[in-house]
Amino acid sequence: MEFGVFAQLFVPRYERDVDPMAEHKRIMRNVEVGIAADRTGIKYVWCPEHHFLDEYSHMPGPEVYLSFIAAQTERVHVGSAIFNITPKVNHPARVAETVALLDHVTKGRFEFGTGRGSSTTEVYGFDIDDLDETTAMWDEAVREIPKMWKPGPYSYEGRYFRMPEREVFPKPYGAAHPPMWVAAGSPGTFSKAGSMGLGAFCFTHGTPSKIEPLIKSYKDAVADATPVGDYVNDNIMVVTNMLCMEDREKAFETAVNMGMNYYTSLQMHWLDNIPKPDGFPQWPELVPEPTIDQLKKAVEIGMVVVGDPDDCAKAVQRWVDIGADQLCFSPTTNNLPAEVVIESMELFGKEVIPQFDKDPVHRSTRMREKAGYTLG
Template identity: 30%
Template sequence: MRFGLFGSAQAKRGGPDVDSGVGFREFVDYNVEAESLGFVSTFLVEHHFTGFGQISATLNLLTFIAARTKTLRLGTAVIVLPWHNPVLLAEQTATLDLLSQGRLDFGMGMGYRYREFHGFAMPMEEAQERFDESLDVLLKAWTSEEPWSHRGKYWQFEDVVVEPPTHQKPHPPLWMGAGSPESIRKVAAQGYKLLLDQYASVEEIGERISLFKSEVEKHGRAFDPMSVAVTRSINVVRTPAELQKAFENRIAGRRRIDRLTLRPDGKNQKR
């Protein structure tokens, strides 16, 4: 078992006396200290239009962390492919992988918050198709040495060689967030590593890992326990009052995320 960090930083809005960057700088220092204590990785979220300053430029912040660290693996959990130009994303991730000397772990997903898709004026119904097409382009961009073209439903590129190349070959390790049995089977079939969420119970996490292991082996590959990352929230408290406060904050955070996730029909996107 290895231990890493997962999370976000906040850039709070305010007047001229508010330093909106302090949350980012403290988060960078937090990662530097974690590396010195033996943590092996950090995985950052990507979110938009939250109203409370979650990380939106994930690769930018990871690049800053890369400059301050030596061994810490730099992960995305996750970059939402439907929102990004895949060629620009390939260039940006390759640059980070080179600067960090091969420390990038690329976690990707389709997205699940209705408000974010609404903000980008993008129907959530297109998420799967956009994800699949963007991933095809990304893989081609990372691995092709000769000029190539792509004419898809959402993206078109003509006679391009994407630069720079990645440090890790053929590309950085690929992680995918999944929770439903169908999505876990898909991750296993494609040979990617699995990111599991922070809210599922311990029993549910065990069931999902067991399913992933069996599906990986079904496809003729040996199961590597390090190909699964599980997110858990840990709060250090000293008194019953602090425990109650931590519990209330956790519940409030979950409800806030649920509000951002809900579609107009009152349903959530499956993951």
């Protein structure tokens, strides 16, 4: 099991209403946390691409944030989770150029996560009339981008984009392109990701027991994949919350007051292509914050990773048992100060990570090596 952090750039209105610098402070808090990942044993820093989603995410250019983090770190991999590769949002040739350049400046530490957008607010904002049609747009682009990295001219006449004959530069760093991933929110996407040889981001709510069938669907499909790129990236990542403290009761008291469900309410409000659980509150009604007893039960079943190092290790083991390859934490989608978040990461890195992540090499790099490709 490997570990990552997710730089979502949540900017709550309750902070902006009282502080005109709230957005800048939130940006720099994500920078602090991303840099801290490198020294705490966390292997990945992920960053999404979102547009127009007030409060939920102010991150329109993940390549800016990720390159800034990469320049100040040495070991951590930086990844797009996701680049929106639908042609009306980002032309596939521009994506191919950006990914290859990131691959070079990070010397192989970039992870190429893809997606199609998660909300009508975003999709319609780029003059796309039908959210469902973005699936076909993504299907077309994700198969063409790896072709642009090959030596020689490239041209294409497709349904959603066309390109006259041109050679796309730069080519990726080394003998193969960065590991490729896709966001998975619905059950069918997991098996589709596996069959295409793509790593999968598990952007769905639930306990390990509820996510287990989705992971199995992915693993069954990836075992017999026909990759759209140069190699199979057998990798599935899930996202949850984490708070690790020496004093377990203080950890639970802090967690129930850090506003984690306010962010969940925003997520379900904006991302209207993700299935909502029955009876889920409709915005502006909010999901209630958990009680300490409710949170302890959530930890017991692995839904969140909160408590002292022993509590956290037991929660992580739940995800290991169902076959997840990476557990990613969202440490800035709450009201905790950066110093509290980083202290939690440091303790987790010292006491918990060594129990699970015993390979200094990133799993995605192992996937590249397994296919016979080397970096540099």
